[in-house]
Amino acid sequence: MSRKTETVINVVLIGALLLVLFILEQTLPSTHMIFTVLKKGAIYALVAVSMNLLNGFTGLFSLGQAGFMLVGAYTYGVLTIPVADRANVYMYFNGGLIQFALHPIIAIVLAGVMAGIFAYLIGLPVLRLKSDYLAIATLGFAEIIRAIFQWDKLGPITNGSNLLRSYPSYKSLLFYFIASGVCIALIVMLINSTYGRAFKAIRDDEVAAEAMGINLAHHKQIAFVVSSFFAGVSGALLAMYQTSVQAAMFKSAMTYEILLIVVIGGIGSITGSCISSFLFIILSEWVLRFLDSEMYIGDVRVPLLRSGFRKVVFAVIIMIIVLFFRKGIMGTNEFSVRRIFGRSADKKAKGGSANE
Amino acid sequence: MDWLSRNLPYLMAGISVGGQYALIAIGYTMVYGILRLINFAHGDIFMCAGLIMVYASTVLPIYVCIPLVIVATVLIGFLVERVAYKPLRSAPRMSVMISAIGVSYLLQNLALYITGGLAQQYPTIPWISDVITVFGVTTKRVTVITPPLVILLVIGLVFLIKKTKIGMAMRAASKDFETSQLMGIKINSVISFTFIIGSFLAAVGSFLFFSNYTGVTPTVGAMPGLKAFVAAVFGGIGSIPGAVIGAFLIGIVENIIKGLGWTTFSDAFTFALLIIVLIFKPTGLFGEAAADKV
Amino acid sequence: MSDNVLKVEHVTMQFGGVVAVDDLNLEVNRGEIVSLIGPNGAGKTTAFNVITGVYPPTNGAVSFEGKKIVENHPRGKMKKLYTGEHAGDYMKTLMPTPDKITKLGIARTFQNIRLFKSQTVFENILIAEHVRRTSNLFTATLHLNGAEEKAMRDEADRLLGILGLNDVRDELATSLPYGKQRRLEIARALATKPSLLLLDEPAAGMNPQETVELTDFIGQIRDDFNLTIFMIEHHMDLVMEISERIYVLDFGRLISHGTPEVVQNDPKVISAYLGVQEDE
Numbered sequence: 001m002s003r004k005t006e007t008v009i010n011v012v013l014i015g016a017l018l019l020v021l022f023i024l025e026q027t028l029p030s031t032h033m034i035f036t037v038l039k040k041g042a043i044y045a046l047v048a049v050s051m052n053l054l055n056g057f058t059g060l061f062s063l064g065q066a067g068f069m070l071v072g073a074y075t076y077g078v079l080t081i082p083v084a085d086r087a088n089v090y091m092y093f094n095g096g097l098i099q100f101a102l103h104p105i106i107a108i109v110l111a112g113v114m115a116g117i118f119a120y121l122i123g124l125p126v127l128r129l130k131s132d133y134l135a136i137a138t139l140g141f142a143e144i145i146r147a148i149f150q151w152d153k154l155g156p157i158t159n160g161s162n163l164l165r166s167y168p169s170y171k172s173l174l175f176y177f178i179a180s181g182v183c184i185a186l187i188v189m190l191i192n193s194t195y196g197r198a199f200k201a202i203r204d205d206e207v208a209a210e211a212m213g214i215n216l217a218h219h220k221q222i223a224f225v226v227s228s229f230f231a232g233v234s235g236a237l238l239a240m241y242q243t244s245v246q247a248a249m250f251k252s253a254m255t256y257e258i259l260l261i262v263v264i265g266g267i268g269s270i271t272g273s274c275i276s277s278f279l280f281i282i283l284s285e286w287v288l289r290f291l292d293s294e295m296y297i298g299d300v301r302v303p304l305l306r307s308g309f310r311k312v313v314f315a316v317i318i319m320i321i322v323l324f325f326r327k328g329i330m331g332t333n334e335f336s337v338r339r340i341f342g343r344s345a346d347k348k349a350k351g352g353s354a355n356e
Numbered sequence: 357m358d359w360l361s362r363n364l365p366y367l368m369a370g371i372s373v374g375g376q377y378a379l380i381a382i383g384y385t386m387v388y389g390i391l392r393l394i395n396f397a398h399g400d401i402f403m404c405a406g407l408i409m410v411y412a413s414t415v416l417p418i419y420v421c422i423p424l425v426i427v428a429t430v431l432i433g434f435l436v437e438r439v440a441y442k443p444l445r446s447a448p449r450m451s452v453m454i455s456a457i458g459v460s461y462l463l464q465n466l467a468l469y470i471t472g473g474l475a476q477q478y479p480t481i482p483w484i485s486d487v488i489t490v491f492g493v494t495t496k497r498v499t500v501i502t503p504p505l506v507i508l509l510v511i512g513l514v515f516l517i518k519k520t521k522i523g524m525a526m527r528a529a530s531k532d533f534e535t536s537q538l539m540g541i542k543i544n545s546v547i548s549f550t551f552i553i554g555s556f557l558a559a560v561g562s563f564l565f566f567s568n569y570t571g572v573t574p575t576v577g578a579m580p581g582l583k584a585f586v587a588a589v590f591g592g593i594g595s596i597p598g599a600v601i602g603a604f605l606i607g608i609v610e611n612i613i614k615g616l617g618w619t620t621f622s623d624a625f626t627f628a629l630l631i632i633v634l635i636f637k638p639t640g641l642f643g644e645a646a647a648d649k650v
Numbered sequence: 651m652s653d654n655v656l657k658v659e660h661v662t663m664q665f666g667g668v669v670a671v672d673d674l675n676l677e678v679n680r681g682e683i684v685s686l687i688g689p690n691g692a693g694k695t696t697a698f699n700v701i702t703g704v705y706p707p708t709n710g711a712v713s714f715e716g717k718k719i720v721e722n723h724p725r726g727k728m729k730k731l732y733t734g735e736h737a738g739d740y741m742k743t744l745m746p747t748p749d750k751i752t753k754l755g756i757a758r759t760f761q762n763i764r765l766f767k768s769q770t771v772f773e774n775i776l777i778a779e780h781v782r783r784t785s786n787l788f789t790a791t792l793h794l795n796g797a798e799e800k801a802m803r804d805e806a807d808r809l810l811g812i813l814g815l816n817d818v819r820d821e822l823a824t825s826l827p828y829g830k831q832r833r834l835e836i837a838r839a840l841a842t843k844p845s846l847l848l849l850d851e852p853a854a855g856m857n858p859q860e861t862v863e864l865t866d867f868i869g870q871i872r873d874d875f876n877l878t879i880f881m882i883e884h885h886m887d888l889v890m891e892i893s894e895r896i897y898v899l900d901f902g903r904l905i906s907h908g909t910p911e912v913v914q915n916d917p918k919v920i921s922a923y924l925g926v927q928e929d930e
Binding site: 055061125126128129131132133135136137139140141143144147148150151152252253256257259260263267306307308309311312314315316318319322323326 | 392393394439440443444447449450451453454455457458459460461462464465466468469470472473575578582585586589620621623624626627628630631634635638
C-alpha cells in the first residue's frame with residue numbers, strides 16, 4: 001500500500017467518524033449520556049497522550065499532569081469570563097483584577113502556553129532527577145501549584161478557592177473531538193520527527209543518547225514543556241466541558257487516573273492511550289454505573305451492589321491489568337490502517353513497530 | 357514570652373504530629389531501602405488501620421480492638437506486598453511503582469465503598485485522649501506521649517536491625533539486593549518482614565494520629581503518607597534516624613506555618629522542602645551516595 | 651603547527667582518594683590509528699570518559715583539533731585530596747557535557763554495547779544523525795524539513811550499505827548477533843560525522859574470524875571516512891597489526907608508548923601484563 005492510499009483511507013475514516021458524531025448530535029437528545037462520555041473521553045485521550053509522550057516515549061516518569069491541567073483550566077476560565085459576569089463570579093474579590101475577556105480559542109492556546117511556562121520553570125530543577133525521585137518531585141509541584149491557585153492573596157485573579165464559572169463553552173461534541181484530535185495529531189507528528197527519535201533514544205539509554213550528541217537537558221525540557229502544553233489545553237477543554245472549575249478537583253488522584261489510563265492502553269502507544277481513555281470513561285461513567293445502584297432479582301437483593309462498588313470493581317480490573325497484562329491493550333504497538341489492510345503487502349517495509 | 361505562649365500550642369502539635377509522621381516514614385524508608393520502591397500504598401494502609409478501628413470499636417471493647425487493629429494492619433501490609441509487589445520482582449521499577457499506585461487507588465476506593473464516602477468518627481481511646489494541661493496549654497495526653505513513645509519504638513527497631521539475625525539480613529538486602537540473595541538470605545521473608553514492621557508502626561501511628569484528628573476518610577492517608585515520604589527523603593532514604601528527624605522537623609514547621617496563618621501553604625511547604633532537598637542534597641541528611649557506572 | 655587531533659595533558663582522575671588515571675599525557679595525530687592498552691582496571695575507559703565529557707577530570711586538559719575542549723583543576727573537597735602535580739596549570743574550567751563533545755566531532759562506542767534497544771538498526775543510525783540537524787522543533791514537528799529528513803534517511807542507508815548491515819536494516823538492534831551489534835555501534839558513531847573515533851574494546855567477545863574481519867574493517871573506515879582512530883583493545887593481534895602507535899596504562903599511569911615493536915619489547919609492559927614476581 002502506498003503512502004498516498006494510506007493517507008486517503010485515513011482522511012476518509014476521520015471524515016466518517018466526524019460524520020457519525022454529527023449525525024448522533026442531530027438525532028439524539030443533547031442530554032444523552034453518550035455525549036457526556038464521548039466529550040470527556042476525548043479530553044482524557046489528549047491528556048493521556050500528553051502523559052504518554054513523557055512516560056512512554058521519553059522515559060520521564062512524571063506525575064505532574066493534574067497540576068498542568070489545573071493551570072490550563074484556570075487560565076482559560078480567568079481569561080474568558082465575560083466582563084459583565086465578573087462582579088458576580090469574583091464576588092469576594094470586588095469583581096477581580098482582570099477586566100477583559102478573550103476569545104475562547106485564543107484562551108485555549110494561552111492555557112497551553114501558560115502550562116508550558118510553568119513546566120519550563122519547574123523543569124529547570126526537577127528534570128535532573130532520576131525515575132522515582134522525578135515522579136515524587138513532579139507530584140509535589142502539582143500540589144504546590146494547587147496551593148498557589150487556592151491562595152486567597154491571589155483571589156483577585158484566581159478567585160481563591162471559589163468556583164470559576166460563567167465562562168463561555170462550546171457545547172458541540174465535534175468541537176471536543178476536533179480540538180483533541182488536532183492536538184494528538186501534533187504530538188504524533190512530533191514523535192515521528194527527528195526530535196521524537198531523540199526522545200526514544202533517551203528513553204532507551206541516556207548515556208548512549210548523550211554520546212550520540214543528544215543534549216539531555218534540552219530534549220527532556222522540550223518533552224516536558226510540550227507535554228505540559230497539551231495537558232494545559234486539555235485542562236482548558238475540561239473546564240469548558242464542566243462549565244465550572246475549582247482547584248480542589250485537580251488532586252494527585254487525577255494524575256493517578258491518567259497514569260492508569262496510559263498503563264491500560266500500553267505505555268508507549270498513542271492509539272492505546274486513546275482507546276483506553278474512551279474505554280475508561282465509558283466503563284466508569286456509564287456501563288458500570290449499574291454497580292452503584294441497588295438491584296433486585298425477584299425479591300432477592302443482589303449483594304454488594306451499592307454506591308461506590310463500581311470504583312472497587314474498576315480498581316480491581318486495573319490491578320489485574322497492572323499485574324498480569326503489563327503491556328496493556330496495545331503494548332508499544334500502534335493501531336493503523338497500514339497494520340490492518342496492508343499487513344501482508346508491507347510486512348517487509350515496516351518491520352519496526354510490527355516486530356516488538 | 358508572649359510569643360512563646362501564643363505559639364506553644366502549635367509547637368506541641370507539631371512535635372506530636374511529627375512523631376506520628378515518623379512512625380509512617382519508617383515504613384517508607386525501610387521499604388525503599390530494600391526494594392527501591394516508593395510504596396505509594398503505605399499512607400492508605402495507615403488509613404485502613406484507622407477504619408478498622410472505627411468499625412471494630414462498634415462491636416468490641418477498645419482493649420481488644422487495639423491488638424486486633426495491629427494484627428489486621430500487619431496482615432494488609434503483608435498481603436499487599438505478596439499480591440502486588442512480589443510478582444513484579446524482576447519487572448522494571450516503573451511497573452512496581454505503577455502497581456503501588458494501583459494498590460493505593462484500590463484501597464481508597466474500597467474504603468469509599470465501605471464508608472459510603474462519609475467521614476467516620478474515630479473512637480475515643482481512654483487515657484491517651486484525656487484532656488490535660490501542660491505549661492498552661494490545654495491538649496490531649498496523646499500530644500505529650502507521642503514523642504517518647506516514638507523514640508522508644510525507634511530504639512527498639514534500631515536494636516532489632518543492629519542485633520538480630522533478621523535485622524542483619526535486612527541490612528544486607530538494602531546494601532546489595534542480588535548479592536544478599538546469592539549469600540543465602542531468603543529475600544522474600546526479609547521483604548515480608550520489612551512490610552510487617554512498617555505496617556505495625558503505621559498501625560501504632562494511626563492510634564496516635566486519629567486520637568487528634570478524629571475524622572477518618574478514604575483519602576485521609578494520602579497527605580500524611582506523602583509527608584512521611586518527604587521526611588524519609590529529607591533524612592536520607594534508608595536511614596531510620598534520618599526519617600525520624602525529618603518527620604519531627606516537618607511536623608513542627610508545618611504547624612508553625614499554620615500558626616502564622618499560612619494554612620494554604622502548610623502542605624505546599626512540605627513539597628517545597630522535598631524539592632529543595634532533592635536538588636541540593638539528593639542523598640538527604642544521612643543517606644549514602646550511590647554512583648552510576650558508565 | 652603540529653597536526654595532532656587529540657591532545658591529553660596532565661589528566662588526573664581521582665575518585666575520592668582513589669586515583670584512576672594519574673597524570674596522563676598523550677597525543678593522537680591526524681589519520682593515525684592509536685591504541686590504548688593495559689591490564690583490567692588500568693583506567694583506560696576512565697580516560698575515554700574524560701575525553702568524551704562523561705566526567706570532568708580532577709586536573710588537566712584535553713584539546714581537540716588544537717582547541718581546548720576540557721579543562722579542570724582540583725576544587726572543593728578535591729583540593730585537599732588531590733595528590734598529583736600541575737594543579738596550578740589548568741585554572742580555567744571547561745566541562746562540556748558529552749553531547750557537546752560529540753557535536754565537535756568526537757564519536758565513541760561502548761565497551762558494553764549500548765544500542766537503543768527498542769529501535770531498529772535503521773532508526774539507531776537516524777538517531778545519531780539528529781546531532782547534525784538544521785531543523786528546529788517546529789519545522790521538524792510540522793514536517794517542513796522534508797529535504798533534511800530525506801537526506802538523513804539516505805545517509806543512514808548509505809552507512810548501512812558501507813557497513814554491510816543492509817540486510818538487517820529493519821531488525822530490532824538487540825536482535826542482531828553480537829558481531830553485528832558491534833558493527834552497528836560503529837556505524838552509529840560514524841553517523842554523527844566525527845573526525846575522531848574512539849573505540850572501546852571493539853573486538854570484545856568476538857571470535858578469531860570476526861576479529862580478523864574487524865581488523866580490516868577498522869583500516870577501511872579510517873580511509874573511507876578520513877578518520878583518526880583511538881581505541882582501547884585487549885586483543886593483541888588486532889592491536890599490533892593495525893596500530894601505528896600504542897600507549898600502555900597500568901594502575902592509571904602511562905608506563906610505555908611507541909610503535910608496536912617498541913611496546914612489545916618493553917620490559918615494563920611485559921611485567922605489567924605478567925605481574926612482577928620478585929623485585930622487592
